[in-house]
Amino acid sequence: MRLEARTNPSRAAMLAAPFGAILFTLLVCALLVAWAGAPVGRTYALLFEGAFGSRFAISETLTRATPLILTGLAAAISFRAHFYNIGAEGQLYMGALAAVAIGGQGAALSNLPAGLVFATMMLGGALAGALLLLGPAVLKIRLGVDEVVTTLLLNFIALLFVSMMLDGPMKDPLAMGWPQSVALDPAHEFSRLMERSRVHSGLLLACVLAVLLWVVQRFTTFGLQMRAVGANARGAAFAGLPVRRVVLACALISGALAGLAGLGEVAGRTGYVTLDMSPGYGYTGIVIAMLAGLHPVGVIVSALFVAGTLVGADSMSRAVGVPNYISDVIVATALLSMLVATLFTRYRVRWGRA
Amino acid sequence: MTDASVVLRLSGITKRFGSLLANDAVSLELRAAEVLALLGENGAGKSTLMSILFGHYVADAGCIEVFGKPLPPGDPAAALAAGVGMVHQHFTLADNLSVLDNVMLGTEPLWQPFSRRRAARGRLLATASRFGLEVDPDARVGGLSVGERQRVEILKALYRGARILILDEPTAVLTPQESERLFATLGELVRQGLSLIFISHKLDEVLRVSNRVAVLRGGKLVAEVPAAGIGRDRLAELMVGRVVERPVRVRRAAGAVVLQLENVFTPRVRGQGSLNDVSLAVRAGEIVAIAGVSGNGQEALADLCCGVVAASEGAVAIGGERMVADPRAWVARRVARVPEDRHAVGVIGDLPVWENAVSERLHTPAFSRLGWIRRGPARRFARALVETHDVRLSGIDVPTRSLSGGNMQKLILGRALSVGDQVAAGAPPVLIVANQPTWGLDVGAVAGIHGKLLAAAGHGAAILIISEDLDEIFAIADRVAVMYKGALGAVRPVEQWTLAAIGLAMAGNPAGETLEASDAA
Numbered sequence: 001m002r003l004e005a006r007t008n009p010s011r012a013a014m015l016a017a018p019f020g021a022i023l024f025t026l027l028v029c030a031l032l033v034a035w036a037g038a039p040v041g042r043t044y045a046l047l048f049e050g051a052f053g054s055r056f057a058i059s060e061t062l063t064r065a066t067p068l069i070l071t072g073l074a075a076a077i078s079f080r081a082h083f084y085n086i087g088a089e090g091q092l093y094m095g096a097l098a099a100v101a102i103g104g105q106g107a108a109l110s111n112l113p114a115g116l117v118f119a120t121m122m123l124g125g126a127l128a129g130a131l132l133l134l135g136p137a138v139l140k141i142r143l144g145v146d147e148v149v150t151t152l153l154l155n156f157i158a159l160l161f162v163s164m165m166l167d168g169p170m171k172d173p174l175a176m177g178w179p180q181s182v183a184l185d186p187a188h189e190f191s192r193l194m195e196r197s198r199v200h201s202g203l204l205l206a207c208v209l210a211v212l213l214w215v216v217q218r219f220t221t222f223g224l225q226m227r228a229v230g231a232n233a234r235g236a237a238f239a240g241l242p243v244r245r246v247v248l249a250c251a252l253i254s255g256a257l258a259g260l261a262g263l264g265e266v267a268g269r270t271g272y273v274t275l276d277m278s279p280g281y282g283y284t285g286i287v288i289a290m291l292a293g294l295h296p297v298g299v300i301v302s303a304l305f306v307a308g309t310l311v312g313a314d315s316m317s318r319a320v321g322v323p324n325y326i327s328d329v330i331v332a333t334a335l336l337s338m339l340v341a342t343l344f345t346r347y348r349v350r351w352g353r354a
Numbered sequence: 355m356t357d358a359s360v361v362l363r364l365s366g367i368t369k370r371f372g373s374l375l376a377n378d379a380v381s382l383e384l385r386a387a388e389v390l391a392l393l394g395e396n397g398a399g400k401s402t403l404m405s406i407l408f409g410h411y412v413a414d415a416g417c418i419e420v421f422g423k424p425l426p427p428g429d430p431a432a433a434l435a436a437g438v439g440m441v442h443q444h445f446t447l448a449d450n451l452s453v454l455d456n457v458m459l460g461t462e463p464l465w466q467p468f469s470r471r472r473a474a475r476g477r478l479l480a481t482a483s484r485f486g487l488e489v490d491p492d493a494r495v496g497g498l499s500v501g502e503r504q505r506v507e508i509l510k511a512l513y514r515g516a517r518i519l520i521l522d523e524p525t526a527v528l529t530p531q532e533s534e535r536l537f538a539t540l541g542e543l544v545r546q547g548l549s550l551i552f553i554s555h556k557l558d559e560v561l562r563v564s565n566r567v568a569v570l571r572g573g574k575l576v577a578e579v580p581a582a583g584i585g586r587d588r589l590a591e592l593m594v595g596r597v598v599e600r601p602v603r604v605r606r607a608a609g610a611v612v613l614q615l616e617n618v619f620t621p622r623v624r625g626q627g628s629l630n631d632v633s634l635a636v637r638a639g640e641i642v643a644i645a646g647v648s649g650n651g652q653e654a655l656a657d658l659c660c661g662v663v664a665a666s667e668g669a670v671a672i673g674g675e676r677m678v679a680d681p682r683a684w685v686a687r688r689v690a691r692v693p694e695d696r697h698a699v700g701v702i703g704d705l706p707v708w709e710n711a712v713s714e715r716l717h718t719p720a721f722s723r724l725g726w727i728r729r730g731p732a733r734r735f736a737r738a739l740v741e742t743h744d745v746r747l748s749g750i751d752v753p754t755r756s757l758s759g760g761n762m763q764k765l766i767l768g769r770a771l772s773v774g775d776q777v778a779a780g781a782p783p784v785l786i787v788a789n790q791p792t793w794g795l796d797v798g799a800v801a802g803i804h805g806k807l808l809a810a811a812g813h814g815a816a817i818l819i820i821s822e823d824l825d826e827i828f829a830i831a832d833r834v835a836v837m838y839k840g841a842l843g844a845v846r847p848v849e850q851w852t853l854a855a856i857g858l859a860m861a862g863n864p865a866g867e868t869l870e871a872s873d874a875a
Contacts, residue, residue: 219729221722224709231704238662238691238699239713240681 003347013345018291018298021337022305028337029330038320050315051308057315059197063269065300065307066199067092067278069206070261071285072292072299073213074129078254079286080217080294081230083140083247087151088258089282090158091129095259096273097162098128099266100170100181103188114187121188122263129259130252132158137251141244147251155282163275172272181273190268200268206300209257213296226250258282287335293342306331359385360422361549362407362438362518367416369402376402378573379416384518389540389550391564391581393557393593395796396759399573400553404520408440409433420518439511443523445503447510449496453489454478457510481512486542500647501532508539519543520551525559529647530824530857537563555593555797556825557586571595594797601805603830604812609638610673612785612816613659618668620654627651629658629665630840634818636785641807641817642845643831645824647860651840652820653694656789659818660684660691672785685714687784690770690810694789694820696759700766703755707747708736710754711769720775731775738777743768744802760799763791767806782813789820804830824856838862 030040051061071088078085085091103109103121132154139145165171166179190200217223228236229246237243265277288306292298313327362384369377377399384390394400405411407418409430418425420436447456458474475491482489487505495503504524511519521540525533540550540563554560560567561581569577569592577592590598613636620629627650636642646652657663658670661677661684670677672687684691691714693699701710712721712732721732736750745764747757757765771783786807792800808830811817821827827834828848835845836859843859 219727220725221716221727222725224705224713224716224727228702228705228709228713232698232702234699235702236713238660238681238693239702239716240661240685241713241716 003343003349005347006345010345014293014342017341017345018293018302018338021291021341022334024337024341025330025334028333029326032326032329033322036322036326038322043316043320043322046316046319047309047312049312051312055194056197057311059194059199060311061304061308062194062203063198063200064311065303066203066206066268067261067265067281068284068288068303068307069203069210069300070257070264071281072288072303073206073210073285073296074254074257074261074282075286075289076292076294076296076299077213077226077257078250079230079289081226081247081250082233083137083251083254084148085133085136085151085251085254085258086148086286087133087136087154087158087282088254088261088285089278089280090151090155091132091255091258092262092265092278092282093158093162093273094128094132095125095262096266096277097165097170097181097262098124098259099263100184100273103184103267104170104182104272106182106185109185109188118188118267121267122260125259125263126256127259129257129262130255132259133251133255137248140251141247159275162273166273166275170273179275183272184267186271188267189271190264198269200264202264202268205260205264209260210296210300217296222246222249258285261285284331287331290335291338305334361386361420363419364403364407365416365419367403367406367413367418369399369406369411369413375573377406377413380570380573380575381416382568382575382578384549384551386549387544387547388566389544389552389564391560391567392551392553392570393555393560393567393589394570395555395593395798396794397796398570398593400570401522402573403570404440404522404551404553407433407438407520434514434516437515437517438520439514439516439518440520441504441507441511441522441524443526445507447495447503447506450494452492452494453498453506453509454491456495456506457491457513461514478509478513482509485509485512485539485546487512487539499532500527501529501535504528504532504536505539508543516548518549518551520553522553523555524552525554525556527648527822529860530853531861532857533559557589558825560589561586569593590797596798598797598801601801601808601830603808606639606812606832608640608832609814611635612638612673613787613818614669614671614674615658616669616671618658618665618670620651620658620663621666623654627654627840629654631668632840632842633668634835634842634845636816636818638784638814638816639811640832641811641819641830642833642835643819643821643827643848644835644837644842645821645827645856645860646837648822650837652789652837654840655837655842656694656787656820659689659787660693661689681714682717688773688781690767690783690786690788690815692763692766692770692786692788692791694793696762696766697755701754701762704753706751707740707745707754707757707765708733708750711736711739711750711765714769715774718774735772735775735777739765739768739772742777743771760795763795763799763803767791767803771806771810782810782815784815786810786815786817787820788817790822791819792821792823792826800826824853827856828853836860 033040033043050057052058071092074088099121102124103117109117136147136150139150140147166181170181172180172182190202193199193201193203225241225246228241229243233243261281266273270277284306288299288302291302309327309330313324317324360383364380364382367377367380380403392400406413409428409432412428420438425436426432454475457478462469478491487509489505495506524536528536543550552564564581567579567581568575571593615632615634618629618632622628629651644652658665661679661681664679697703712735715721721728733750740750743764745761747761773781792803807817831848833845834848834851836843836856839862
């Protein structure tokens, strides 16, 4: 068996690939569900119902999708420029911490207009995420240090730093000893998008940013430079494109998006920072970006899929005896199937000896 | 048909890749002790045919007989065992091993507890002396010259008992002297009864070394003729399928100095040659060619003259104005740049053709405003470029990697020759820097590109060509210099060079240098 490159991968095949991958994933996971002794059809029906079946389910899925869209975008933009930012998790926590550091000052801010504080908070969250990526980006550009290693390891540093702050200077004295930060003033939180739910306007921000990034990628010189540098840095340098500047800019934008994800969680959902605030949103963002084929608008769709799976699996596991870990399996299988499906759009398999 | 002298018979070989018919019922015979040249343009099906013979591909139809016995399809080991050996254009040697290790590699069974080096050494030396291929079995392959490495490749095949040897573009990487030596070796092999298939697109060579010539075109065998009594032009015509018009040279007067390099050094990069005190002046209306075996600093020279790398010492100027290493500044100075590796450097294969067409001038007001791409003008420019330079494609939105090498080169050259947003402005570029502009292109495309370069020189452009192809250099250059180990020899008019003198200089032979020095004085 061997692979032969297709000269002209068809557009239809590329669009069909993610759906084929998800269908295949559901088939594979059906085996696991059956193995767990649960009825496959009912399990999937319950999973779907738990994700999209009611107003509450939809609102939960949308809430969960909000940070995932942002971390998905963070991965999509940096991967597009061939800068592999694996550190969105750390950047997310730094963004969250910065949000509280600015918005949690309590009385000191009460005289300032809420809009100004909120804008500063957003800027601070984005900046905190971006700054965490500045080091790896500069090391990569100047010295060729592998960014996968540096960004991945920075996650642990960032998390321990957050832990230190939550147990030290930023600890909420009223939290009865729990390591959590002071809460934001409700005046500085995102507004609700849906009544009696946790969906907040951070979702709107995420969607606007996704569309904006798509427009930038497609219609601006920076977007073309970004795609060029990612596809072939040597060729881009020969054509005179500012390769280093483009990589640095993409890295900083990526960090800022992940920082905003953290800010959104604090300002839209929890109100304060804890160490278990993100169940790996930063890492899941990578899966989401890959599922979307790094397309910014596709990120919204794939984030909804992943969020729906996570939320749906929770409620499904309560009804039938399938552990909610099935959602992790589904997401991971979807990623692998997607990678294989992409391979098939670009290559065809020939049987017979090479 | 049981002709005893036929050692290899391909009958009706057909191979399809999707809609492409790579080999269409090709039948060939190789006789004992003869050299059969296999001639054809890129994509004519030479490589596919040899891959089928060698078991890398399985033919859709047809069969192969070696020494009268059918060869099982799709089994490289069977081809080797039947006595078919291949010398690839890109050597398949391990640089960090000795010659003996390389030759033995893969010849010993895995379960044999000790390597039988002594016996192998004896056999290698015997084979070497029998065919007059002297080598030091203990030399590290990494330290050998290209010609010596090729000898090791040939020895490797002979050591494995090859009676039929296929040589794929064997002279592409050799200096003229090394080629001479190869031809002598080939003669000796044939005298000892071996049969050779010689794949090449250099017509003069083909006519010299072969007994018969088989020409492939578009996957079909279009001719199988004795080499004696057929002319070069006729062969070219058979290969291309039409009469090839070779560009005509006219004498031009050289004008003012355009590109000036003064005592330039470039930083050392590992695994690459760097420039070592290079001075050079290229005048308006002349074509200066830099010859040399690759890896002697040509890449550094090209990068320097394309504005990609900076000189660590010395000055680079265009029209008296000192230049910095910034491709945009060079393009703005109307320098047309054609890089060596068109796939990896010249274009960004994943991007559509129209984006590649404007990539060098994306930042200019012609193609962008306030950070937004002006898609209309950019796409119009790309369409005009494709039309003017006859780039064959199905649309300007296709990924550039889907273009053939020749069309990609036309796109790159067309982009380079444009001025501002004008594809065919009256004034040509001030300077054209082209590194291996016709590498790997077929005869027709080569003629087209040479024609464009000569026309630009006729309009007063200064042209610097870096090439390993001596035919190309003699075809279009006005002045020639040879680069060796980062240093540039004297630049002399092309009439003062002979093939032999260039070959000596390429090998760094001091005799060549003194000859040059005395002539230049």
